[in-house]
Amino acid sequence: IGEIRRFLRDDHPVKVPRSYKELVYRVNRTREQLAATLGREPTIGEIAAEIGVEREDIVSALEAVQSPTSIYDTLYQ
Amino acid sequence: MKENQLTLSFSSLAENVGIARMLIASVGAQLDFPINDIEELKVAVSEAVSNAIIHGYHGRSGHVVLMELEIDDDALKITVSDEGCGIPDVVQAMQPAYSTDPERMGLGFVFMQSFMDELHVDSAVDKGTTVSMVKLLNRAASSPSR
């Protein structure tokens, strides 16, 4: 985990625009809502369509704000 | 869908791990994976690419790492290869917590194994290492466990 954490930190030392953080918040919320209605994990395209952004924006936002905590959760869910 | 192939070759520099990760994330988004699967693809690729740079080339610049992607109807195939020092005993190297570097966790191969549907490692000492991984697309069936 230290290795991954180191990568995440080193790749994105500073500057996460507020809009990225907001987008990630909306992505997470939309993902939960869609998962509840669909009965399965939504795809990134379904989330993008629901929010009204491009998939690319979600990819960039997730990479930019990705915190060690979130990847830790991913690994140990 | 038509078969799609993408190959990224890049200098053995730590900053390129992030570039390789973004490339696989864009491809994962293109293929419309759930976000979790995209995060897992990113981790698997990060581990394979950083192994090539850190272990294969001992962290030295001036070498080349290759990442090949092949997409067909059923699967995304990812191959990461280096022409570095190679692995003398692949079975041992893939054991959880095994690392030749006491500072490291030895979990890279464990992550690749658990996040991908297939993993094969080919290596020859002083020739290099090729890590091949497959992620199935499950286009039709929706797996509720995801």
Add this chain to the structure above:
Amino acid sequence: MKENQLTLSFSSLAENVGIARMLIASVGAQLDFPINDIEELKVAVSEAVSNAIIHGYHGRSGHVVLMELEIDDDALKITVSDEGCGIPDVVQAMQPAYSTDPERMGLGFVFMQSFMDELHVDSAVDKGTTVSMVKLLNRAASSPSR
């Protein structure tokens, strides 16, 4: 900084325009360009890559487009090349609003020219086209016009 080289080769499919665009965006972010410049890099690369696919290969799959990135202390060099039909008259092709396709705007080269610090186009009929673009890094000096 050590010189860094990245080369992406990919199938001539429309969906790969987005992948190439994401790759240049990650590299631009890595180089710490302002967001505006990153958007401009994305447009320039999209135009060059889509020209290769749409014009160079007439939208046909089964061909290969190459995008080469070279980064040193002063500049980011981007080369997009195809082995397609080529351009008979490059000077004419680069004129604003010139297009061989009545449905298109003929502004691709105009965008590349205005968003990049240098643009060179090499082409030979039935051999292919190479578009070379340079974006200066201005690492030390901050240009107030930005």
